[in-house]
Amino acid sequence: MKRQSLLLIFILSAFNLATFAGTDKPQVIIKDFKFIPQQITIKRGQKINWLNQEKRQYHSVWFEALGEEEPDYIFPDESYDREFKTTGTFPYRCGPHPRMTGTVIVTD
Ligand SMILES: [Cu+2]
Numbered sequence: 635m636k637r638q639s640l641l642l643i644f645i646l647s648a649f650n651l652a653t654f655a656g657t658d659k660p661q662v663i664i665k666d667f668k669f670i671p672q673q674i675t676i677k678r679g680q681k682i683n684w685l686n687q688e689k690r691q692y693h694s695v696w697f698e699a700l701g702e703e704e705p706d707y708i709f710p711d712e713s714y715d716r717e718f719k720t721t722g723t724f725p726y727r728c729g730p731h732p733r734m735t736g737t738v739i740v741t742d
Pocket residue numbers: 667692693694728729730731734
């Protein structure tokens with residue numbers, strides 16, 4: 635009886651972990667003046683989370699080619715979310731550091 639309970643707990647825990655992993659948002663790490671990965675492919679309707687892991691430096695995620703205004707800076711340990719509702723290839727850059735570039739590819 636005791637053994638069965640332990641087994642049940644184990645199965646439930648494994649299920650919870652799987653559920654959690656399934657809801658994870660695609661993530662881009664910002665570190666050492668780079669977007670990692672530099673190119674990311676997602677499904678239409680998904681959100682990407684950019685997380686700044688620098689010690690001191692702020693950055694931004696700016697889709698300049700879409701004619702958008704530069705969003706607020708992302709400071710260390712802060713993150714930024716953006717949803718992609720249309721398919722396509724979307725290049726972006728960091729506002730203060732034009733050499734920091736990345737690309738989002740959105741597929742159906
Ligand atoms: Cu930057």
